[in-house]
Amino acid sequence: MIVVTGATGSLNGATVEHLLERVPAGRIGVSARDVGKAQHLADRGVRVRQGSYDDPVALRDSFEGAEQVLLVSSNDMSADVLGQHRTAIDAAVAAGATRILYTSQQNPVGSPYPPAAVHAATEAALADSGTAWTALRNGFFGDLGQLLGPWQETGVIAQPADGPLPWTERADLAEAAAVVLAGDRSFDGPVTLAAPPVTLDDFATILTEAAGRTIERTVVDDAQWRADRIAQGTPEFLADMALGMFQAARSGHYAEPGPLLGELLGREPRSAARQALDQIAA
Numbered sequence: 001m002i003v004v005t006g007a008t009g010s011l012n013g014a015t016v017e018h019l020l021e022r023v024p025a026g027r028i029g030v031s032a033r034d035v036g037k038a039q040h041l042a043d044r045g046v047r048v049r050q051g052s053y054d055d056p057v058a059l060r061d062s063f064e065g066a067e068q069v070l071l072v073s074s075n076d077m078s079a080d081v082l083g084q085h086r087t088a089i090d091a092a093v094a095a096g097a098t099r100i101l102y103t104s105q106q107n108p109v110g111s112p113y114p115p116a117a118v119h120a121a122t123e124a125a126l127a128d129s130g131t132a133w134t135a136l137r138n139g140f141f142g143d144l145g146q147l148l149g150p151w152q153e154t155g156v157i158a159q160p161a162d163g164p165l166p167w168t169e170r171a172d173l174a175e176a177a178a179v180v181l182a183g184d185r186s187f188d189g190p191v192t193l194a195a196p197p198v199t200l201d202d203f204a205t206i207l208t209e210a211a212g213r214t215i216e217r218t219v220v221d222d223a224q225w226r227a228d229r230i231a232q233g234t235p236e237f238l239a240d241m242a243l244g245m246f247q248a249a250r251s252g253h254y255a256e257p258g259p260l261l262g263e264l265l266g267r268e269p270r271s272a273a274r275q276a277l278d279q280i281a282a
Helices: 010-020 035-042 056-062 081-094 116-127 170-182 200-211 222-231 236-250 260-265 272-281
Strands: 002-005 028-032 047-050 068-071 099-105 132-138 156-159 189-193 216-219
Touching: 002 010, 002 170, 010 028, 010 170, 028 035, 028 056, 035 047, 047 056, 056 081, 068 081, 068 170, 081 099, 081 116, 099 116, 099 170, 116 132, 132 170, 156 200, 170 189, 170 260, 189 260, 200 216, 200 272, 222 236
Parallel strands: 002 028, 002 068, 028 047, 068 099, 099 132, 132 189, 156 216
Antiparallel strands: none
């Protein structure tokens, strides 16, 4: 059995949908904080059990019979996230899982991006677990507004100095995870899943051509950018987190290509340019 956590969320929820296209529903289980939100999966034959990273007993029960467990990284910013991950790893080992997979991040070791330290420490915990493990080091994904700012209103991408950043489509990452879980090929340790990296200068060029008007790229001093965000109401820790992404990009942490993503998908991953063009169309 393959058990997936976070199956009511956007990333692993999509992974379960792709799994259902590849393996019988009876081979899939999900662990959910709120089983009611997973009723649509239960109706299709997926085993749904209550589980929480804060409840090791329930979590072990939700992992019962699993050969593989896919752990989604916790986004509970008020919690001991690394402690939650260790609880989940221990529960998977206790339940007899022969492989644990984890949604990590591209090149987390030594990164100035604040959440990267938790990813790196979780990978170390997996390595110490005594069980086979795979860290799916995903490229950044989400709303492009996080990366580009309000360029459509201002005509300017005004952000800190950056570097190559593989902005990756969430749907591609979910599909690739399902391919790994359902396939005959195992991956040991960390693997990078990322679209080809681009810079904000690249985005400015792409958007200029697509929008039919000049979109400028201006570099904002780190301290000034952070102060501006806080003045606009962004909590300090979120401003620092976002700034860390730009700092990690310009230090080359995301420059490594991730050709495995396209290999697993059997096609080119959806490019950052395509995602930007879709933002214009929306």
